[in-house]
Amino acid sequence: MDNNYSLDLSSLSKELKLLLEILKMEDYDSICLVKKESYIDIDWDEFLQLAWHHRVYPLIYSKLKKADDNRIPPYVIKTLYKEFKKNTLQMLHLSGEMEKVSELFTENQIRLLYLKGPAIASDIYGDISLRTSKDLDILISITDLKRAEELLLSIGYEKEVDPNVDPNFLNEWKWRSHHVVYFHPQKNIQLEIHWRLQPLPHKEPKYNELWERKRKSNLTSYPVYFLGKEDLLLYLISHGARHGWFRLRWLLDIDQMLRKGFKWEDINPLISKYQNRKLVGQALILVSELLKTHMNEGWEKLTEVKDSKKIAQSAIDFIKETESLATIISRKYYNHYSLSLKSNPQRFFLFLILFYPSSADSMTLPLPKTLHFLYFPLRPFLVVWRKKRKP
Template identity: 85%
Template sequence: MDYNYRLDLSSLSKELRLLLEILKTEDYDSIGLVKKELYIDIDWEVFLQLASYHRVYPLIYSKLKRADDNRIPPHVIQTLYKEFKKNTLQMLLLSGEMEQISELFTENQIRLLYLKGPVIAADIYGDISLRTSKDLDILISITDLKRTEELLLSIGYEKEVVPTVLNDWKWRKHHVVYFHPQKNIELEIHWRLQPFPLKEPKFNELWERKRVSTLTSYPVYFLGKEDLLLYLISHGARHGWFRLRWLLDIDQMLRKGLKLEDINLLISKYQNRKLVGQALILASELLKTHMNDGWEKLTEGNDSKKIAQNAIEFIKGTESLATIMSSKYYKHYSLSLNSNLQRFFFFLILFYPSSKDLMTLRIPKPLHLLYVPLRPFLVVWRKTRKPS
């Protein structure tokens, strides 16, 4: 990494600094060696809120419980333990559902790859209790979408109803959500890894590089190492890395010795060097992730440094995803991630009718093509009308 370059971390709260210090301390016995000044005037409620917000409380708890550090108030450990136990039960529930869904889909000749969830926790951390997951993310071929919906509805899942016009979901969406009210489990069925127009491998290519998990007795397939790393990087970048959990994933994968030569071709092919550089800078600066010279070369671009610094604004806060993604700052940040060609396609999509147009002006379905010429006027109308 360019050691003359450092992120400006002056805006980070003392609670977040302590959280980061604990996360990047590898040796449990060394937790007690964390600088004493980091514990001064800590608001432990804020510390707990940040551990929950960043979804890192399982790892924080696993470190603190073995550190026997009397500088940590007992109620903090107890709160972390309750959340840790709750998450472990959730991951066990998701593991069972993951296996059942895999068996059901395989029996019906539908190929699926798990993107996140217990299978990723086991692969990256070696223990499903050390990573959180609220749902199961599944990637399938877009040609299997209809059959997938039929299968899930047949076993009690309900599909999230999202208005659509002129099949705009193909351009604006990359997944659909299903929820099982009895099991209280949510599935995200993806037909793309990331929203269009981000460039990515085809499903068949990902399937050829798939791995099989040893977590369950029935075969469960998930992304190859290189594909998983690039997916997690793109996902984290797109969300402004507002969860430290995503950076921890990158940190853990690199610590396991992932070789650059195995991923360089994919980085070049799918034009995400800037995002990889951003992730490496953030992981190195915030978590002290070690990387060899090959990886360090990917951090040298000014674009990577700029978007890494911009992401700090999301990492330091406690705002919801909805609030973050609706902000002007995020919209500017999001555009900065894309290449010039991707920006062109992004703006092109803006002229395609959306469900918002459907809600603004109801037109009978046979006449939905009228939304194309009406789109600019409807956008202006929404922006100028006063809230009632």
């Protein structure tokens, strides 16, 4: 790590700092070594709220339950245990559905790779109960999208529909989306089908390339596949960066993967090919500073990138938040942060997408389908018109 640089963590609350102190301890006995002053004037309700918000309560509970530390009130451990038990049941529930969906898709010649959920929890932590997951995220080839939807609808899933988006309007969904959401009301399970790892204009491997590097989970009897080791790390980094790392769980994933040993030589070609250097540098700085993750010399070089340092410091503003992602994204400073993650070619691509017509244009000025091509030259005028009408 570059010794000439460190993050400014002065804005973090004492409850969040204590949470980080516990998370960075590698074994249960080490928790007793947390400095006594870290426990002074702690608002334990706030501590529990942060553990839940950052989705790290399973790991916090697993560490505290074995630590003989009377500085932590008994009700805190009891509350953590209650949430830990609920999460374990949820992960078992998702595991069963993961296996069923894999079997259904495979029997219908659809290749699928899991991006999140129990398979990833088992791979990273060795125990599905130590990581949370509210849904299942699946990556398929875009050519299989229609058939996949038919299969999900046939087994009781319902498609989440945005009333403000016309799915048949100029293939807008291909440009502005990268996944679609389904929900099973009886099973209370949300499932996301992705046809890209990240939204445009992120550069990423082709599906066949990801499939060739896939791994098989040892969690289920029926074959369940997920991303290769290097692909998973880069995906989790890009996903966490895009969301401002506002949940510590995503940084813990990176921490755990690096602690298991990652050869710099194996992943460096992919970092260069898919232009992830700045985002990887940001993640490495954050896990090093917040979780004290050890890394070898190869990884340390990435932390010296100037842009990585800037966006790492910017992420602290999101990490200390307890708002929802939707609330954070609505704020102006998130737009500035999001733009700072991108390279100049990516920013130019985003600029071009601004001129691609949207469903809002068709609602502002309805035209017959044969005249939809006119929305391209009319787009700037329609955007200005909507802004003027907006109260």
